Amino acid sequence: MSDVALAPGSTNVTWNPPARGIVGMVCLIIAEAAIFVIFIVAYIYYIGKSLSGPTPKDVLSLPIFTSICLLSSSLTVHAAVSALRRSQQHLCSLWLATTVLLGGIFLAGTAHEWYDLIYNHGLTIRTNLFGTTFYSLVGLHATHVIVGLILLSLALWFSLRGQMQHHHSEKLEVLSLYWHFVDAVWVVVFLVVYVLGR
């Protein structure tokens, strides 16, 4: 009789569909990746097509330190999730704080770079195709970093207030997935803008 449908209470089936939070975040990441792909394609397509200067070679320098900060924040956020899984709330807070700090350093680095480009090199979004594609691509990524930082700060806030419990570890994992994505995008952006495009 086990093959009759709609049988209530026959719980001999083990049923563990994937968690919806994770699935939802993966979907969001795919959609965001599609957006980034378009901006990256536009950037690559317009490399060397600017009608006037300045060119990337003139003005861009490799943001090695801030990139290292951002990439290592992926490790720290992962550490925060595993700490929460083991119910070590304090350790989780510590790792979260490190992540926010590293992300903040990266953002400050970008801000400094932009300030330098605008005021010392006179490159704005209207200057030429390089300015157009550079500010929009890096800006899009920076926007994602900002969103991620806001969410991470909220998580940190809850964690510090002790409201973050073991059963929230899945939510934190969803957030960490987003952060990993932001980091992964930076690897691509870095390669395209600072290596390929220079």
Next chain:
Amino acid sequence: MNSEEVEFQVSHPNQEHGLQLPSPTAWPVVLALGVALLLTGMVTSVMVSILGLVLAFLASVGWFRQVLPDEAHQPVEVQAEPVQVSTTRRLATRLPEGSTSRKIIPVETFRITTGIRGGIAGGAAMAVPAAIYSWVKYHSIWYAMNLLAAGGFISWIGASDAFLSEFHLRGLLAALVIHGLTSVLVGLLYGAMLPMFPRYPIVTAGFMAPLLLTGILHSAIAVVSPILNDRIDWFWFIASQIAFGLVCGFVVNLQAKVRTPQFQALPFSVRAGIHGDIHDRLHDESTDSDGEDTSR
């Protein structure tokens, strides 16, 4: 973003006080309005954008407080009125299940590799008359091959017979791709369809199909490949087609043993597997079905 709700639904379907559903909330619509106004400000006035920003911020906070640390739910009364699922329709005979789940007819059918093998064998066989023709007419076995390849190379359209008689690596590759692809595809088709024509497989595969194909190609070749059209020798073309059909049909036929008398008596649509109504025609023969006919 947690799985509590899922687990809850699955493991405790029957609660005394009814069910828990997410409670209604105005924050999504407020947030949507806020974001919409934020953008609307770009075509109207900055004040609209500011209003939108404020709304969006308020709504984000409100929404956030609803789902964190735990999601808001409200209980819902269950009206215990079981839904009856029934039908007045009776069952018909089902065809018995074969060795694989989608097998309908109680016979062996082909495997995909059969058709591919047949296609390759047929394709090889087809090259023989083509090469003979080339040798007889142009004293070069490469002529037919290059002619076929010219279908894929635009620059060869004005090529001379002498050019076509030489060996060209590009020609070999192009001809191999075109010929190989079509041979395998046609072989697959033979593998799939020969069991549907069980009575005279060799006639069907070896003569009918090639003649049909030649007819179609004859009318289309002028557009598909004018260079081929100018030089094609239809007698030899048919010869090589029949070579393909005979060899491919033979290979497929060797491996697909489906021509039991019982199977041959079935109508075409049943042999093809799109029809299961064999009861009318076969009710005298015991087909060993596990579903009993309830209509008589």
Next chain:
Amino acid sequence: MFLSQGWCGIAAIMSSASGADPTNIFAPAGTPANSIFSLSMLVLSVTGAIFLVVTGILIYVIVRYRMRRNSPDADQEPPQIYGSNQIELSWTVIPILIVVMLFLATTRVIYTTEHAAQPKDALQVTVVAHQFWWEYRYPTLGIVTANELHVPISDPKHPMPTYLTMSSADVDHSFWVPRLAGKMDLIPNQVNTMWIDPQTSGLYLGQCAQYCGVQHAKMLIRVYADTPQEFAAWVARQQQPAANDPAVAEGRNVFMHNACISCHTITGTVATGRFGPDLTHVGSRDTIASGSVPNNPANLRRFIQDPANFKPGALMPPMHLNSHDLDAVTAYLTSLK
């Protein structure tokens, strides 16, 4: 109703093709249009055959297997069939074979049209599309004209195709003269090429086929395929400097002292504007307003008075000339044969 499909319609048009419909794609008059035509006949017969077969099966099925109320087993479920590998494989492979054939034919026509070798004596014309008119420049002949393209006919024995090098001054446009060739877009900041070789003399019509703004509908194309003698005569006339008839000196004066000169060119005068059509030989054209009205003094006068009379949304502003000046300018422009 069901059977009155496009196929019947297509057959109807093709039979009535040649004369009545000046832009019929099934009445080709040049090599590119011809090769498209023969390819399209192949495609039409393949799709037509598929249509007949599948519709036949559909009709058979819905007639044969309709529910019969009074049949003894009306309340019985039919036998359940879940699928059949063999038949599904068949109707996967057959379409693939058809696709391969169509693909080979298509590829050949694409390459023979887009990669055709260019004869040495081919006529070169530069086409610049504007909102909402066409500029034709013959760099080897030193001619600039607008909206009416003159080309020599091409005898298959001595091919004399015309190569069009195309770009746009503002937004996207598309050059489409259905009886001569398929369309090709004109895109700013990009150069496209196409070629035409009308084989019988006459007038071939077409129009812009890419939405380009308010007046898209009135951006018409006229291609005059001339015999070699006619073409030589036309070239000789166009190479003359602008006529300078003293009888219309007043109109000339009005023209040269108004904003006309900032947009239009008349060779040999101070008018050297580039935004509007070259008017050096405007009087020799059959039409004005990019082919939308015949070129006669009355129409010309109305057009100068307010271009929106014929082309609402045209970029040329109304010139606010008084009646006397209008007459004078009209007379002047008409004299520019």
Next chain:
Amino acid sequence: MATHIPLDEMHAPQQMGEETHRKLWLEVLHDWVTTVDHKKIGLMYIGYALFFLVVAGFEALLMRIQLAVPNNSFVSPEVFNGLFTMHGTTMVFFVGMPILFGFGNYLIPLMIGARDMAFPRLNAFSFWISAFGGFLLYYSYIGGSGLYGAGSAPDVGWFAYAPLTARVFSPGHSTDYWTLSLLLTGIGTIGTALNIVATIISMRCPGMTMSRLPLLPWLYLVTSGLTFVAVGPLTAAQIMLMLDRYLGSHFFDTQAGGSAVLWMHFFWIFGHPEVYILVLPAFAFANEIIPVFSRKAIFGYPAMVAASVGIGFVSLSVWAHHMFTVGLGPAENTFFVLATMAISVPTGIKIFNWLATLWGGKIQFTVAMMFAIGFLFQFLIAGLTGIMLSVAPFDWQLGNSYFVVAHFHYVLVGAILFMLFSAFYYWYPKITGHMLSEKLGKWHFWLFVIGFHLTFDFMHVPGLLGMPRRIYTYEADRGWMIWNMIISSGAVVQAVATLLFVYNMVISYFKGPLAGPDPWDAWTLEWATSSPPPSYNFAETPEVSSRRPLWDLKHPDDPDSDYESGPGHRRQAKEKSA
């Protein structure tokens, strides 16, 4: 008039449950605005889409009146250009997407035995932001110079080719309205698509493995996956356009070296998959409705799933067949010819499998089934004209002509709208608890078929005679008039038929016979609960063991599970027969 009906309908189920005291109007409104119930949100999507269907249909009528005779001046060129832009944009983004998401929202949790969508609040948010996007688009008629002169309605065409959208060529805010409203709906669309995927993956009831998932959720899974891959590029392109228009960047500024062709690529990377996003749900309805009224299981379930997934993937690589006349070069054109033709193979598999489902069945000609058969026939023709257009040289003639307009309306109306009507007749009893009138429905069907074929069969002809699309008028000497006259008259017939349908929905809501939970003797889970379903869908979470759980319940002596794949089940079947 017609526009109020969906609202009435939506309010109705609520009133049903509250017979003891009638709720105040404001309370009802509050319920609907704050709801997170997937069924109510689905209905709001449908109601909102029907509203815009009437609006955009009205725009189409105006255009057809203008084009009925040559050199007509019924509307000005500016207004006409606004009309076709708004008609296209509305039909794709504010009718097609919402109505399909509406049905998805309503049906998917029911069909997979779930209580609600995976993210109910996100669901509400997605709906509302799409809705506000639609209202913003139509606010453009009031913005700018006001209704007189048609406000600042966008007039750049629904694919808004650069650089016509640049500030130089499109001053004022008309293009901004277009961009902003698409950005807003884009957010909503991605949200809903994500929600549908998460629901189908994570909320299935026990026993419903992916190989037992009904085909409707399966196809919605593909279409939603396609949605967030395709709408992302659109959103990105819109952001670039906004940057160009507001901050003076140069993405599509050809004067500064930017490329107009880049916009075409970005738009069609979205635009072509969009067609499949719209048509896959129509396939999904057909996959549910055709088997039930043929009284047979769907033929070749695995092939149907594979074909859908295949269409999804291939459709991502065919976009440049909209650009055969752009001058991409022969190699690129050849590639996109091949990709486009390849897509006809899985599409063909679907058509043949539907035919095989009908074959040997007992076909009941309910109105739902009649529309489904109309869909089959018309989708076949749409596919065949699609093959013609995929042949690049043929497309050099046909592209941007009325032939193309006829082709895609054959898809959008002949296939998708027909299947939507079918879906209305099929699921209306579930949604309202009342049957739609079959008699009125047959009138609706035949009138609509006549109007449809009058309009869109004959619309192919002016295309073959060289009539480009998007022209507000045409020359009298081109021989296009007679065809345009027929087309326009067919449009009127369609409008009448649609009004009949709306009337049927209203009258049947009040007077239609009660449906009961399972009026069609169907096989999927939504028919295992009452009509209309309670807010919790199922009192007890169901558990299934085959693709047709209700078949198994109705025929316990011969359940489907014996015949479907999976080694365990086959063993069971053998034991049973032994």
